[in-house]
Amino acid sequence: MFKALLINSENDRPQISEISEDVLRQDGVLVKVEYSTLNYKDCLAILHGKPIIRKYPMVTGIDFCGTVLNDSSSEFKPGSEVLMTGFGMGEKFWGGHSELASVDASFLLAIPNGFTMKNAMQCGTAGLTASMAVLKLKDFGLTPDSGKILVTGASGGVGTISILILKKLGFHVIGTTSNTKNFEFLENLGVEEIIETSTLNSVKILDKQKWIGAIDSLGSKALVGVCACTFAGGAVVACGNAQGIDFPTSVAPFILRGINLFGLDSVYQTIANRKRAWNLLAECLTDNDLDNISTEHQFKDILDLAKRLIENKVTGRLVLRMQES
Numbered sequence: 317m318f319k320a321l322l323i324n325s326e327n328d329r330p331q332i333s334e335i336s337e338d339v340l341r342q343d344g345v346l347v348k349v350e351y352s353t354l355n356y357k358d359c360l361a362i363l364h365g366k367p368i369i370r371k372y373p374m375v376t377g378i379d380f381c382g383t384v385l386n387d388s389s390s391e392f393k394p395g396s397e398v399l400m401t402g403f404g405m406g407e408k409f410w411g412g413h414s415e416l417a418s419v420d421a422s423f424l425l426a427i428p429n430g431f432t433m434k435n436a437m438q439c440g441t442a443g444l445t446a447s448m449a450v451l452k453l454k455d456f457g458l459t460p461d462s463g464k465i466l467v468t469g470a471s472g473g474v475g476t477i478s479i480l481i482l483k484k485l486g487f488h489v490i491g492t493t494s495n496t497k498n499f500e501f502l503e504n505l506g507v508e509e510i511i512e513t514s515t516l517n518s519v520k521i522l523d524k525q526k527w528i529g530a531i532d533s534l535g536s537k538a539l540v541g542v543c544a545c546t547f548a549g550g551a552v553v554a555c556g557n558a559q560g561i562d563f564p565t566s567v568a569p570f571i572l573r574g575i576n577l578f579g580l581d582s583v584y585q586t587i588a589n590r591k592r593a594w595n596l597l598a599e600c601l602t603d604n605d606l607d608n609i610s611t612e613h614q615f616k617d618i619l620d621l622a623k624r625l626i627e628n629k630v631t632g633r634l635v636l637r638m639q640e641s
């Protein structure tokens with residue numbers, strides 16, 4: 317038997333439940349889960365179910381890392397330390413909020429060189445997304461000499477890790493936050509300028525140009541403001557909707573300033589793109605960096621933590637220790 321956060325049906329509440337190992341898929345890699353995380357998407361799944369969860373019963377958790385117990389495909393040796401994010405885990409098939417998981421071998425990665433299992437979950441899907449967003453800006457051609465980069469939702473998971481990577485690469489970073497209490501935290505991460513997110517909500521469709529690139533995890537009017545203040549020819553990566561799913565703008569920033577809007581989905585990325593992004597994370601981030609932006613918690617506290625994250629009462633990343641000590 318093992319424990320997992322199980323949601324039995326659309327009308328049921330999530331509960332940490334005892335489950336028999338027999339119900340796990342028998343043709344997957346069986347992993348003893350050491351760490352998982354809570355991303356924004358996990359919290360939506362736990363608290364609201366739809367539209368994240370596509371079928372029931374479901375074990376939540378879009379990320380985990382752990383130790384291989386058994387692999388029927390023989391790709392991973394017992395004892396190997398592995399990492400899994402996305403690919404529909406916690407949405408279409410059972411996820412990482414569990415003491416045991418059985419997943420397709422082709423979805424697993426080895427823990428990146430220089431990282432521990434805990435480091436990998438201090439990053440999780442949020443960190444992977446941040447790293448892919450930074451790579452999009454770099455591949456577009458932006459360098460520290462090009463100008464300033466804006467990061468919205470700066471105190472969140474995607475936000476903090478984007479900032480840490482951009483700072484390591486030498487960029488001048490502007491952060492937006494909805495809470496002035498985060499100012500000191502963001503200054504300590506090295507953010508040079510901080511603005512309140514609400515100011516983005518009220519700019520004109522084309523406003524004063526302030527940054528050459530941006531990573532946005534908010535969507536809605538905030539993303540409108542981000543595009544409105546991007547320098548001509550600049551690039552914006554849209555990767556989240558923490559403020560809203562709408563995008564009430566005009567084509568003006570695109571046809572009059574030629575700004576480039578990139579979408580990003582880290583969930584169904586190729587293994588090659590994932591490895592590239594994880595290597596950037598491992599190259600840029602130290603234990604100290606990751607300890608400064610994350611807190612470790614026991615699995616038993618998951619429901620309370622999910623509620624706090626959705627209410628925007630969390631700074632940085634939440635890591636879950638999945639085995640009882």
Ligand SMILES: NC(=O)c1ccc[n+]([C@@H]2O[C@H](COP(=O)([O-])OP(=O)(O)OC[C@H]3O[C@@H](n4cnc5c(N)ncnc54)[C@H](OP(=O)(O)O)[C@@H]3O)[C@@H](O)[C@H]2O)c1
Pocket residue numbers: 355356357441442445468469470471472473474475492493494495498513533534554555556557558559580581582583625628630631632
């Ligand atoms: N595209 C992908 O593949 C992908 C992958 C991961 C995440 N995401 C999305 O990216 C977004 C951020 O994820 P995350 O894990 O970083 O979440 P998170 O840790 O909760 O961070 C989101 C941050 O946004 C700000 N925020 C929250 N609610 C807000 C509101 N109503 N209005 C304005 N600002 C608000 C807060 O920062 P401040 O307190 O500093 O304002 C919060 O810390 C989510 O929408 C998530 O679904 C997408």
